Amino acid sequence: MSAPLVAVSFKAYLTHDQTLDWVRRAVPFARARPQVEVAVLPVLTALRAVVEILGDAGSAGAQRVSRTGAGAYTGEVPAAVVAECGGRYAEIAHAERRRHFGEGNEQFRAEVAEAVAAGLVPLVCVGESTRCDPADAAATCLATLASLRVPDGAVVAYEPEWAIGADEPAPAQHVRAVLGRLREGTRGAVRLLYGGTAGPGTWTALDGAADGLFLGRRAHDVTAFGAVLDEVGGTKEEQ
Numbered sequence: 001m002s003a004p005l006v007a008v009s010f011k012a013y014l015t016h017d018q019t020l021d022w023v024r025r026a027v028p029f030a031r032a033r034p035q036v037e038v039a040v041l042p043v044l045t046a047l048r049a050v051v052e053i054l055g056d057a058g059s060a061g062a063q064r065v066s067r068t069g070a071g072a073y074t075g076e077v078p079a080a081v082v083a084e085c086g087g088r089y090a091e092i093a094h095a096e097r098r099r100h101f102g103e104g105n106e107q108f109r110a111e112v113a114e115a116v117a118a119g120l121v122p123l124v125c126v127g128e129s130t131r132c133d134p135a136d137a138a139a140t141c142l143a144t145l146a147s148l149r150v151p152d153g154a155v156v157a158y159e160p161e162w163a164i165g166a167d168e169p170a171p172a173q174h175v176r177a178v179l180g181r182l183r184e185g186t187r188g189a190v191r192l193l194y195g196g197t198a199g200p201g202t203w204t205a206l207d208g209a210a211d212g213l214f215l216g217r218r219a220h221d222v223t224a225f226g227a228v229l230d231e232v233g234g235t236k237e238e239q
Contacts, residue, residue: 004232005155005191005212007039007123008219009063009091019046022222023053029226030057033233037212039089041123044077051086061089061123064097067110079111079118090115093148094125095161105147112148123214124150127160127196134174138181145186152189157214158182163196164216170196172205179209200227 010019019042030038038058042050050060066076079090092115093108108124115122126141141158150156158178163170179192186192194206195214203213213232219225 002191002211003035003037005037005039005193006215006225006228006232007041007061007089007155007157007193007212008215008225009041009094010043010220011063011096011216012043013217013220014043016043016046019043020049020053022220023050025222026225027054027057029222029229030054033229036229036233038229039123041089041091047082047087048085059088061087061091061120063091063094065090065092065111065115065118065120067107067114069114079114079120083118083120088121089123089155090118090120091123091125093144095127095129095159095164105144109148112150112154116151121153121155122150123155123157123193124148125157125159125195125214127158127163129161131160131162134177135181137174138178138185141178141182142185145190150190155191155193156182156186157193157195158210159195159214166197169194169198169202169205172202172207175206176209179206198228200224200231203228203231 040050041061041063044062047060062082065079065082068076069078092111097103112122126144128137128140160170175194182192191211193212193214194210198213198215199218
């Protein structure tokens with residue numbers, strides 16, 4: 001069984017230097033909890049430096065990759081370049097890419113294919129746009145995964161859109177029910193994370209339903225990040 005995964009995306013909140021400072025301060029927390037896999041998705045300019053600072057304490061990745069390979073595609077960053085910089089993960093299909101940039105499943109499907117071809121692990125975000133019954137939420141997520149042709153071995157982050165940026169994460173009972181249906185629908189072939197205002201306390205509330213957490217702004221405080229690793233991996237006293 002894979003180690004639980006705690007992934008952190010900084011979106012565009014932190015500068016290059018702030019990102020590197022955070023990673024330096026986070027490394028001791030990650031090294032103290034080797035039974036938890038840590039992944040950091042920084043602003044792209046910091047990727048190679050983040051990889052070097054993390055060393056064997058964790059891995060890194062990109063918050064998006066191009067749907068194209070090398071060529072005359074101004075401003076794009078091919079998945080192969082992310083891999084060349086030491087990246088392991090490629091985040092794909094976050095709700096904010098849909099909402100703010102008008103991207104959709106056709107583009108995300110191409111990004112999944114490019115990531116896989118470059119040897120990256122797709123970290124694919126799924127979630128319902130409005131609060132609904134867990135069965136309907138899971139059906140929406142499974143339809144998205146099928147449309148994007150997400151391969152076995154990928155990471156899937158369940159992030160209900162109505163919980164992203166909210167004051168609290170989605171109710172644990174709802175998340176557990178959705179993740180259970182997703183595990184059945186994917187035959188256990190992907191790692192399932194929960195995101196959407198996740199932070200300290202979320203892992204315990206999910207009671208084993210997830211394979212990890214996808215953190216956002218609640219991890220900006222590195223001590224909160226450390227608290228999540230304590231929770232996911234068990235405190236040092238418990239180890």
